[in-house]
Every structure is written in C-alpha cells, then in structure tokens.
Amino acid sequence: MNIKSALVAAAILLFTYFYYTGKGGSFLSLGSAIAFWLLCGAAIAICTLIVRLVAHMAVSGLVYPNAVCMILLPFLCILLLFWLAFGSFSMPAFADSPGYVAALSGFFRSHLLYITVVSIIIGVGLYFSLPKDIPAPRSLFNANMLFALSVAVAFVLSAAAFYWAKKISQPPLDPKYTTYKNLGEGLQSQDLEISPLLDAGSDYTASQPYYLEERGELIISLHYASSNKNAPLFKIFRIDKQGKIADSLDAAELTNSSESLIFDKGLVRPADSKSAYFWIFDGTKTLVQEGWPDSKNEITELQKDTAAVRLEYFHKTARLECGTGSQVRWNGTGYFQIFYRDDTARFKIDSLYAQDADGGCGARPVDYYSAEGLDLALLRLDEKTYYIVKPKKK
Structure with missing residues (x-):
C-alpha cells in the first residue's frame, strides 16, 4: 500500500507541475536542479502521507468504499482548502457583486479542473487498490453524504464571509453614472461627440498639439x-x-x-x-x-486647459500597490465632465490610477486642448491616445 500511495502521490505531483507551469522546465545551474528535486521529494512524501491518510480512513470504516465517495469527499475537501487559501491571500478587493462574481469565476477557471483531476486520481487509485471485502454499512454512506453536505455548506458560508470581508466600503454608485461610457466607445451628448483620432501605441508617446x-x-x-x-x-x-x-x-x-x-x-x-x-x-x-x-x-x-475637464466622482474598484509614502491606496473608475464652449459631455476612465517606473502611483493624465477659430478640440489620454471633441452634426 505504501508503494501504491507513493505512485498516486507522484502522479498528483507530476500533474500539478505541468498544470500550473505549462512547461517541462529547465535549470540554469546544478544547484537549482538539486533544489528542485529535493522539493519534489518533499512534495511526494507529503502527498504520500495524505493519500495514506485517505486510504487508512477507507480501511478503518470512515470512508465508504465506493468510487463515488472516494472521489467526491477528496474533491469537496480540496475545493474548500483551495478556496479558503484563495479567499484569505489572493482574492482581490471588489466594489460590487459583478466584481465578486469575476473573482469567483477566476478561481474556478484556475483551479477547478486541477481539483477535479486530482480527486479522480486519488479516488480511482484507492478504489482499485483497497481490498474488496471492507465492510460497508449503509449508515457509513449516509454519514459520508452528511459530511459532504457539511463541507459544501462550509464553502457557501465562507463564500459569503469573503464577500463581506473583501467588499470595498464606500457609498453605492449613483445610478446616473451607469450611463457614462468609456472614451473609446464613441461618446455623444445632446450637442457634442467625442471620437478616437489616433493612438501612439505602447512604444511611443504623443506630443502636445x-x-x-x-x-x-x-x-x-x-x-x-x-x-x-x-x-x-x-x-x-x-x-x-x-x-x-x-x-x-x-x-x-x-x-x-x-x-x-x-x-x-x-x-x-x-x-x-x-x-x-x-x-x-x-x-x-x-x-x-x-x-x-x-x-x-x-x-x-497649444497649452492644456485644466478647467475644461473635471473629475466628478471616483469609485474604488481594486487595491493598488504603490511605492513607499504614496497616498494612493485604491484604483477605480473616474467619472468626468468635459466642457466645450456651452456644451457638456460625460465619460469614464477605468483604472484611473497607474504605477510609474519608480513604483509610485498617479492618476492617468487627461489633457484638453483647444484653439481660437477652430470648431473642434482635442482630448489626450495617457500622453498616448487622442480624441476629437466637436459639435454634433445637426
């Protein structure tokens, strides 16, 4: 049984490595190769102990000797452990329910397949390795199903707990801001339109006009x-x-x-x-x-007109890691008004703050330019992207 447990543990470890790295791996030095194999040895030992524990529980009459139970129980337990680790250390802060759903979806996309395959390896490996004459009273099956239900309830309760723990504390977003569109979506007000003009791309910067x-x-x-x-x-x-x-x-x-x-x-x-x-x-x-x-x-x-663009409201959506001493601790969506002569247009910018090369944080620059005698204006974002602001055709 020890050899069988070690083989199952080795299969799990090999699958884990290829699932989460997506490559065969290479080493720059003999030392790194030795360290890698030492870690693999330790991981196999730990996995073997876990598989042995599950096998012992099955032999001792704690796990119903049935393939469904031997897959379902490890699946729910591993899922709960992964979820607790993700929620405690990796789940990002979020502003509203869609943000939470996105975090939850990201967790399942990243780990659900892995948890399922590992559970199948454990369950099938044990099912075909254990003696066939293990006593299996019906009450044990009922107890296992009750345990599975308890783990599922623990998952739901922890999901609710993480929702309240990770949700950003701020006033609800005013419904009027839901009508604001991003600059690239071709904005229009009653009398104004804002449309993309040119984008410098990642390798270049766009000058003042x-x-x-x-x-x-x-x-x-x-x-x-x-x-x-x-x-x-x-x-x-x-x-x-x-x-x-x-x-x-x-x-x-x-x-x-x-x-x-x-x-x-x-x-x-x-x-x-x-x-x-x-x-x-x-x-x-x-x-x-x-x-x-x-x-x-x-x-x-042309010189930028700082009075023509105004930030109306900032809605936090995520934490932002900044350099030491920075006052910015949150990123989010900025809701803006732009004033062109007697007209007003509105737009939003997601991820309003960004890190600079030194690790600090600052708001992404939004610059407005106009010229006397010209029936249009320019809006520049991030010193890279230009938009045309002009009256809507009647």
Whole structure:
C-alpha cells in the first residue's frame, strides 16, 4: 500500500507541475536542479502521507468504499482548502457583486479542473487498490453524504464571509453614472461627440498639439519613449478642420538624414543642427540648410486647459500597490465632465490610477486642448491616445 500511495502521490505531483507551469522546465545551474528535486521529494512524501491518510480512513470504516465517495469527499475537501487559501491571500478587493462574481469565476477557471483531476486520481487509485471485502454499512454512506453536505455548506458560508470581508466600503454608485461610457466607445451628448483620432501605441508617446493657423490644421507628433528633452521623432500627423487626419509623415521617409530627427516648433531637424525639413509648412522633404521659419510659417504650441475637464466622482474598484509614502491606496473608475464652449459631455476612465517606473502611483493624465477659430478640440489620454471633441452634426 505504501508503494501504491507513493505512485498516486507522484502522479498528483507530476500533474500539478505541468498544470500550473505549462512547461517541462529547465535549470540554469546544478544547484537549482538539486533544489528542485529535493522539493519534489518533499512534495511526494507529503502527498504520500495524505493519500495514506485517505486510504487508512477507507480501511478503518470512515470512508465508504465506493468510487463515488472516494472521489467526491477528496474533491469537496480540496475545493474548500483551495478556496479558503484563495479567499484569505489572493482574492482581490471588489466594489460590487459583478466584481465578486469575476473573482469567483477566476478561481474556478484556475483551479477547478486541477481539483477535479486530482480527486479522480486519488479516488480511482484507492478504489482499485483497497481490498474488496471492507465492510460497508449503509449508515457509513449516509454519514459520508452528511459530511459532504457539511463541507459544501462550509464553502457557501465562507463564500459569503469573503464577500463581506473583501467588499470595498464606500457609498453605492449613483445610478446616473451607469450611463457614462468609456472614451473609446464613441461618446455623444445632446450637442457634442467625442471620437478616437489616433493612438501612439505602447512604444511611443504623443506630443502636445501645435496649431498652424494659416491652414487651420493641428499638428501632432509621435516620439520614441525617451528621457531626453528632445525625444527622437517617429511620425507626424496633420489634422484638418473637420478633425480628420489629412496627411502623415514617417521620420524614416526623410532619408537624407543619417541620424535621429527631432521635432522643434514645427520643424523636423537632425539633433544639434540648424538645418531642417519644412514638411509641415510646405510639404517638402528636402533638408534646408538655414534653419528657422520666417513670419509666414507661424505655428503655435497649444497649452492644456485644466478647467475644461473635471473629475466628478471616483469609485474604488481594486487595491493598488504603490511605492513607499504614496497616498494612493485604491484604483477605480473616474467619472468626468468635459466642457466645450456651452456644451457638456460625460465619460469614464477605468483604472484611473497607474504605477510609474519608480513604483509610485498617479492618476492617468487627461489633457484638453483647444484653439481660437477652430470648431473642434482635442482630448489626450495617457500622453498616448487622442480624441476629437466637436459639435454634433445637426
């Protein structure tokens, strides 16, 4: 029986390793390999003792010698233990019932199949290993079913306890906020619409916009992520009066330059050089050797309007791990109002706070830009994504 228990334990351990790692594993050093096999030996020993305990309970008349009982009882016990461990150490805080359901669903997706397979291995292994002449009074079956029901009730009660323990304490969300949509969903109010314009993607940042008044165009440049004041240029967009991309230019198209280019007050030029490309002003891609625009080439860098966007309400949805000394302890959804002339639109931003490179936390920037004489405005999120704000067509 000891050998059989060890074989069942080894099967469980092997399944556990492949289920939770999804790989065969490799070792960088002899020491790591030795440590791994020592841990495996310890795990097999522990699993063997557990299987032996279940077998002893079956032989001693505590577990009904029936395949259903030998699978069902380990399944419920392992499920309860996994659930208690998950609820105590891994379950995230949540704001409402859908958040709890999502956490519960995540638990079952991650562990239910594993618990089921391990229970089958234990039950089937014991069923075919135990003697067939073990006495089995009907009262033992009834007692086992009562025990199974008790474990199931304990699971339900612990689920209710975790619901109240992990739920975030805050006022209920006002029903009016349920009508707010995310920016990417094409927002509209009675008189305004907000629609996506461009996204810099994960590898680039989007600059503050410039306004070329002569043509009524907005200029947005994308840059490679860099800590330098003048980050290397990746691409430029020209936005027309209707809020559509009229033209674009990749820095790689300017083949006359052998070094990285920067964007400087509407000019595209090699770093530390007064020579420049005047593509934004005249569409040419030829390097001009004298550097600065004349009075005909006036371009204005737009400044963000901090009064045009207002955070109405913040609803906590999850804990947020921040660096030492940070005051932000929760993440959640921000509900915003945006004011465009005499009109108002509303939107929400999920996961309003984010970690920075130093481990601290800060609100994701929401910047609003407008220009005199232009019948639209720009909204920038995370210094990466731009949206057009304009009056709805009548």
